[in-house]
Amino acid sequence: MSAVLSPAPRRPIRELPDELVSQIAAGEVVERPASVVRELVDNALDAGATQVTVRLLAGGVRLICIEDDGCGIAREELPLALRRHATSKIGSLADLESVATMGFRGEALAAIASVSELHLLSRPAAQGSAFLLDASSGELRPAARATGTTVEVKELFFSTPARRKFLKTDATELAHCVEAVRRHALARPDVGFTVWHEGKLCEQWRAGSREQRLSDVLGEDFLADSVAVDHAVGPVRVTGRAGIPDAARSRADWQFAYVNGRYVRDKVITHAARSAYEDLLHGQRQPAYALYVEIDPTRVDVNVHPTKIEVRFRDSREVHQAVRHAVEGALSAPRAALAGAPQAVAAAPVMPAWRQPAIPFVPAQQGNRVEDLAALWSPSPVGRGDARNPDAAPAPEVGVRTAHPDLPSGDWPLGRAIAQLQGIYILAENAQGLVVVDMHAAHERIVYERLKTQMDAQAIRSQPLLIPATFAASPAEIATAEASQATLEALGLQVTPFSPRTLAVRAVPATLAQGDAVELARSVLAELAQHDGSTIVERARNELLATMACHGAVRANRKLTIEEMNALLRQMEETERSDQCNHGRPTWRQLTLRELDGLFLRGR
Numbered sequence: 112m113s114a115v116l117s118p119a120p121r122r123p124i125r126e127l128p129d130e131l132v133s134q135i136a137a138g139e140v141v142e143r144p145a146s147v148v149r150e151l152v153d154n155a156l157d158a159g160a161t162q163v164t165v166r167l168l169a170g171g172v173r174l175i176c177i178e179d180d181g182c183g184i185a186r187e188e189l190p191l192a193l194r195r196h197a198t199s200k201i202g203s204l205a206d207l208e209s210v211a212t213m214g215f216r217g218e219a220l221a222a223i224a225s226v227s228e229l230h231l232l233s234r235p236a237a238q239g240s241a242f243l244l245d246a247s248s249g250e251l252r253p254a255a256r257a258t259g260t261t262v263e264v265k266e267l268f269f270s271t272p273a274r275r276k277f278l279k280t281d282a283t284e285l286a287h288c289v290e291a292v293r294r295h296a297l298a299r300p301d302v303g304f305t306v307w308h309e310g311k312l313c314e315q316w317r318a319g320s321r322e323q324r325l326s327d328v329l330g331e332d333f334l335a336d337s338v339a340v341d342h343a344v345g346p347v348r349v350t351g352r353a354g355i356p357d358a359a360r361s362r363a364d365w366q367f368a369y370v371n372g373r374y375v376r377d378k379v380i381t382h383a384a385r386s387a388y389e390d391l392l393h394g395q396r397q398p399a400y401a402l403y404v405e406i407d408p409t410r411v412d413v414n415v416h417p418t419k420i421e422v423r424f425r426d427s428r429e430v431h432q433a434v435r436h437a438v439e440g441a442l443s444a445p446r447a448a449l450a451g452a453p454q455a456v457a458a459a460p461v462m463p464a465w466r467q468p469a470i471p472f473v474p475a476q477q478g479n480r481v482e483d484l485a486a487l488w489s490p491s492p493v494g495r496g497d498a499r500n501p502d503a504a505p506a507p508e509v510g511v512r513t514a515h516p517d518l519p520s521g522d523w524p525l526g527r528a529i530a531q532l533q534g535i536y537i538l539a540e541n542a543q544g545l546v547v548v549d550m551h552a553a554h555e556r557i558v559y560e561r562l563k564t565q566m567d568a569q570a571i572r573s574q575p576l577l578i579p580a581t582f583a584a585s586p587a588e589i590a591t592a593e594a595s596q597a598t599l600e601a602l603g604l605q606v607t608p609f610s611p612r613t614l615a616v617r618a619v620p621a622t623l624a625q626g627d628a629v630e631l632a633r634s635v636l637a638e639l640a641q642h643d644g645s646t647i648v649e650r651a652r653n654e655l656l657a658t659m660a661c662h663g664a665v666r667a668n669r670k671l672t673i674e675e676m677n678a679l680l681r682q683m684e685e686t687e688r689s690d691q692c693n694h695g696r697p698t699w700r701q702l703t704l705r706e707l708d709g710l711f712l713r714g715r
């Protein structure tokens with residue numbers, strides 16, 4: 112414990128030898144075998160490969176060999192490829208602003224060669240034979256190979272034992288290597304990938320469609336339990352698939368995000384995707400998704416992280432909004448129509464664009480009174496039932512409104528009501544079998560979505576505070592408040608400097624007038640400094656509406672007539688997000704005839 116480090120006597124300043132410079136620089140690029148795999152596959156893809164083969168020994172520590180059928184490297188360029196800061200991918204600063212390739216620094220091969228034994232074997236189509244370069248000796252000799260490149264990396268970190276000590280078991284390193292290939296594979300379904308370990312085939316993904324690749328890499332279940340995302344806003348397009356709330360996981364291990372084909376770990380995208388699930392997933396559940404963001408390359412800086420896993424957007428708010436809206440939109444369509452038809456799940460939802468039922472107008476300031484909620488339930492302006500008794504008030508309208516007039520009644524996705532069970536569940540019969548609906552949970556979502564739609568239809572109304580709420584603000588908060596006046600006002604907030612060190616909240620959204628104005632302003636400013644501040648106001652508003660909806664929803668033990676039950680089912684079919692209640696629990700389940708037959712050991 113007494114080993115206090117005393118500073119060594121100061122040495123004179125000297126330049127480090129080249130080799131040491133390379134090894135230090137390599138530390139940023141090459142952390143473990145998987146980093147080598149990532150860089151070499153990047154290179155293969157940049158070379159236009161259609162097939163990439165990865166062979167590993169001892170988790171990649173003893174050998175990483177990557178073969179591609181790309182454009183190859185000409186004999187005279189082989190030594191250059193290993194030189195630091197030598198690249199064929201950019202030639203000027205202007206090129207760097209619009210990089211379309213994975214590589215651009217001309218550093219990867221030099222870094223890898225400085226901490227391993229590297230051999231480069233390559234042949235461009237126009238060259239009679241292949242050449243092999245031994246990086247350590249510099250020896251160059253003819254060899255046999257078809258068009259393409261093979262990079263062999265042996266004994267990683269053999270010359271830097273301190274690094275080697277940080278490696279984990281072979282199995283762990285192998286898992287990281289496979290993960291690196293998997294990330295590439297999800298981005299490039301048009302390229303075939305094969306991974307071998309110790310001579311055994313580990314993974315093989317053939318070239319095909321994106322859906323096929325997602326299914327091959329993440330499993331058929333991912334495809335069945337996700338919805339297609341495809342949405343463009345301004346210069347940003349977001350495609351891919353978003354897992355349904357039911358398929359959420361306990362770990363955030365299936366969240367794949369790509370920017371212009373590059374796998375990234377990006378706070379803006381993660382936050383935006385998460386906020387799209389906010390209304391659907393509660394607790395610690397983690398959504399699964401594969402999202403592909405395409406954006407004009409001049410609007411994103413890829414040169415901010417040594418392993419290129421992070422990027423910086425010129426306007427992160429525009430990306431945040433695009434991702435959030437894309438995922439939200441994909442998740443909002445009710446999936447009832449897809450029940451029992453898993454083969455159809457891969458296609459876009461077959462529900463017609465949801466038709467908004469005529470909702471009676473309820474002024475926002477009255478919105479939390481039970482009788483107003485009752486009015487929401489019924490399309491007629493006057494609510495049925497006894498408005499003073501919350502258990503009886505929000506009765507479904509009588510009579511079945513057909514959500515799909517073009518479908519025969521037997522084809523209603525959620526079926527025809529047949530009974531009510533214990534005052535809690537509705538049982539219905541559809542083409543696949545039995546549907547069980549948790550009536551309170553379902554109704555709660557319906558009321559909630561109606562309240563939201565209704566409020567969205569009105570601009571956010573701002574309510575001035577009689578006495579402005581002032582608070583001591585940080586310089587960053589003051590700067591954000593000054594820079595974002597217009598955004599704040601659009602959110603119904605007025606926050607202005609009061610003194611050099613204080614801000615005053617002068618108005619808040621009317622729906623949130625009862626809350627803590629300072630806390631609201633601070634969280635909006637914090638979000639605005641990062642990305643899309645509108646989510647805060649919306650979140651606060653939604654929490655309030657959810658509480659109101661819970662009070663307004665039909666209670667357990669309330670007897671419903673068959674007509675009322677059918678009305679509820681039809682409303683579920685046309686309400687966004689109606690597959691989950693406001694707390695993220697499912698509102699209905701399908702028991703198929705096959706499952707029922709199984710229960711009774713009935714062979715079909």
Ligand SMILES: Nc1ncnc2c1ncn2[C@@H]1O[C@H](COP(=O)(O)OP(=O)(O)OP(=O)(O)O)[C@@H](O)[C@H]1O
Pocket residue numbers: 150153154155158179181182183184192193197198199200213214215216217218219220221260
């Ligand atoms: N598999 C390959 N096929 C064809 N050319 C390759 C291949 N691998 C490397 N090269 C050539 O060697 C050069 C150097 O590769 P290296 O990975 O070191 O740098 P880079 O890809 O240009 O940039 P970065 O350091 O960002 O990866 C590339 O610019 C490319 O011209």
Ligand SMILES: [Mg+2]
Pocket residue numbers: 150153154213214215219220
């Ligand atoms: Mg490279």
